[in-house]
Amino acid sequence: MDLPRESSLLRIFMGEGEKINGRPAYEVIVMKARELNMAGATVLRGILGFGRTSRIKSAKVLEMSSDLPVVIEIVDTEDKLNNFLPIIEKMHMGGLVTLEKANVIHYKSETK
Numbered sequence: 001m002d003l004p005r006e007s008s009l010l011r012i013f014m015g016e017g018e019k020i021n022g023r024p025a026y027e028v029i030v031m032k033a034r035e036l037n038m039a040g041a042t043v044l045r046g047i048l049g050f051g052r053t054s055r056i057k058s059a060k061v062l063e064m065s066s067d068l069p070v071v072i073e074i075v076d077t078e079d080k081l082n083n084f085l086p087i088i089e090k091m092h093m094g095g096l097v098t099l100e101k102a103n104v105i106h107y108k109s110e111t112k
Contacts, residue, residue: 002107003039008078009102012088014095015057016045017067025093026070032087039076039107046071051096075102 018025026043033041046069048058057068074081081099088097 001037001039003075003104004077005104007039007075007102007104008081009100010072010074010076010081010084011098011100012072012074012095013051013097014070014072014093015051015067016070018070018093018095020091020093025091025095026072028091029072029074029088033074033084036080036084036087038074038080038084041072041074044071044073045069051094075104 012026012029014025016024016026020028030041030043046057048056049069050056051069074084076084078099078101085097085099
């Protein structure tokens, strides 16, 4: 699959403890993106953050949170991501979803 230089980046910010049907929400979202042949998805685990409630979530030992921040990034064409948004909405989870333009500079398979 090739990606046009002018693509888009979907970011989903949520807590690590967010669940969809008993499974981690980030896992459900990435598997759905893969099923729909999205160009790529990555889950990033944060060490510190806060969201709508302003409650700090930290990886510090003395303040260990069981719900650290997680960011899911999915890159593809704007059309494919816009078609994916209603699927995300139906998952009824907490968090923040953003969509922005992305200039794809390099998108190649790993060489071995």
